[in-house]
Amino acid sequence: MTAPTLRPGGRSARVQESIHKAVRELLEEQDRASVTVPQIAARAGVTPSTIYRRWGDLSALLADVVLARMQPETESANTGSLRGDVCAWAEQYLDEMSSAPGRHMLRDVQSSLKPSYCATIIGGQLQAILDRYPDQPRPSVDRLINLVAAPIVFRILFSEAPLQVEELHQLIEIALSQ
Amino acid sequence: MTAPTLRPGGRSARVQESIHKAVRELLEEQDRASVTVPQIAARAGVTPSTIYRRWGDLSALLADVVLARMQPETESANTGSLRGDVCAWAEQYLDEMSSAPGRHMLRDVQSSLKPSYCATIIGGQLQAILDRYPDQPRPSVDRLINLVAAPIVFRILFSEAPLQVEELHQLIEIALSQ
Numbered sequence: 001m002t003a004p005t006l007r008p009g010g011r012s013a014r015v016q017e018s019i020h021k022a023v024r025e026l027l028e029e030q031d032r033a034s035v036t037v038p039q040i041a042a043r044a045g046v047t048p049s050t051i052y053r054r055w056g057d058l059s060a061l062l063a064d065v066v067l068a069r070m071q072p073e074t075e076s077a078n079t080g081s082l083r084g085d086v087c088a089w090a091e092q093y094l095d096e097m098s099s100a101p102g103r104h105m106l107r108d109v110q111s112s113l114k115p116s117y118c119a120t121i122i123g124g125q126l127q128a129i130l131d132r133y134p135d136q137p138r139p140s141v142d143r144l145i146n147l148v149a150a151p152i153v154f155r156i157l158f159s160e161a162p163l164q165v166e167e168l169h170q171l172i173e174i175a176l177s178q
Numbered sequence: 179m180t181a182p183t184l185r186p187g188g189r190s191a192r193v194q195e196s197i198h199k200a201v202r203e204l205l206e207e208q209d210r211a212s213v214t215v216p217q218i219a220a221r222a223g224v225t226p227s228t229i230y231r232r233w234g235d236l237s238a239l240l241a242d243v244v245l246a247r248m249q250p251e252t253e254s255a256n257t258g259s260l261r262g263d264v265c266a267w268a269e270q271y272l273d274e275m276s277s278a279p280g281r282h283m284l285r286d287v288q289s290s291l292k293p294s295y296c297a298t299i300i301g302g303q304l305q306a307i308l309d310r311y312p313d314q315p316r317p318s319v320d321r322l323i324n325l326v327a328a329p330i331v332f333r334i335l336f337s338e339a340p341l342q343v344e345e346l347h348q349l350i351e352i353a354l355s356q
Contacts (some may be wrong), residue, residue, distance in 0.1 A: 001296040110285065110335055119337040146341075146349060153336070154328035157288055159297040163324075171324060174352060 018044045064114030147175040187224045201243045241290030325353040
């Protein structure tokens with residue numbers, strides 16, 4: 001059997017994947033607050049300094065793992081109408097972000113190297129919805145982000161009570177009215 | 179001279195004020211990242227454990243100091259029209275939150291014991307503006323928070339580019355149209 005020739009990029013990608021995998025496994029086995037960098041390093045078969053060199057700190061690594069999971073290819077519900085699809089997306093997003101893992105994610109992402117990846121992911125998901133309805137008046141992705149996603153996140157992070165579903169529907173009406 | 183009788187509440191308030199004062203002074207003298215709890219404790223004449231017991235960690239204390247400064251009594255510009263007042267408030271808020279101290283504040287507040295105090299402060303400022311125009315159609319404070327404040331903050335925390343002033347004005351038009 002011939003060992004395949006490996007480029008450095010390939011090795012680096014494999015190291016990253018083994019670190020991500022270690023994080024995902026540890027997060028399933030134990031509480032998030034108790035996961036440490038040396039633990040992850042041991043599980044992934046690297047030294048802690050490999051992790052520190054690449055991510056700076058644990059928070060950035062956790063954020064990276066979460067972001068890698070949040071891929072835009074996850075199709076959101078196709079209800080047959082633009083309004084229905086946006087509602088389904090928004091209700092699911094509100095649910096996910098209000099949960100404990102969602103709140104941690106919002107916190108971790110801010111410490112990550114690319115917090116803007118968050119808006120990129122959301123934008124991709126919303127664009128996929130808009131693309132289903134090319135023949136009707138559609139808001140821009142930015143309008144949906146500003147009027148629907150932003151209030152969901154702001155209220156979770158900085159307010160006493162998260163957005164109520166009824167308020168969310170009003171915001172969607174505003175976003176869809178031209 | 180007779181020493182005034184002090185209730186425990188009074189002593190506790192004085193301790194808190196001396197700790198807040200120490201933080202404010204240290205933040206003027208040195209970089210935020212280099213301020214430590216033992217330093218603050220030494221300056222305030224308390225033990226570090228007093229600070230840890232009360233705030234849990236440095237981040238929560240810094241947030242508390244920032245929030246104590248952000249008092250709603252700061253009157254925002256009175257331009258003579260509701261639209262003008264909301265624009266003036268929103269442009270100033272966008273400026274402040276986009277600055278380095280503003281971004282730190284948004285981060286610190288989330289680690290504080292009362293992140294919702296943020297929405298309370300903003301709500302108080304916006305209510306004060308609405309109260310100037312009792313005889314005309316006015317949006318609710320919640321509507322202004324969802325449609326104007328939330329996009330400002332979301333875009334700063336999670337997007338590549340902060341809101342542009344033109345986008346901000348469009349959001350204000352939406353919020354003010356009934």
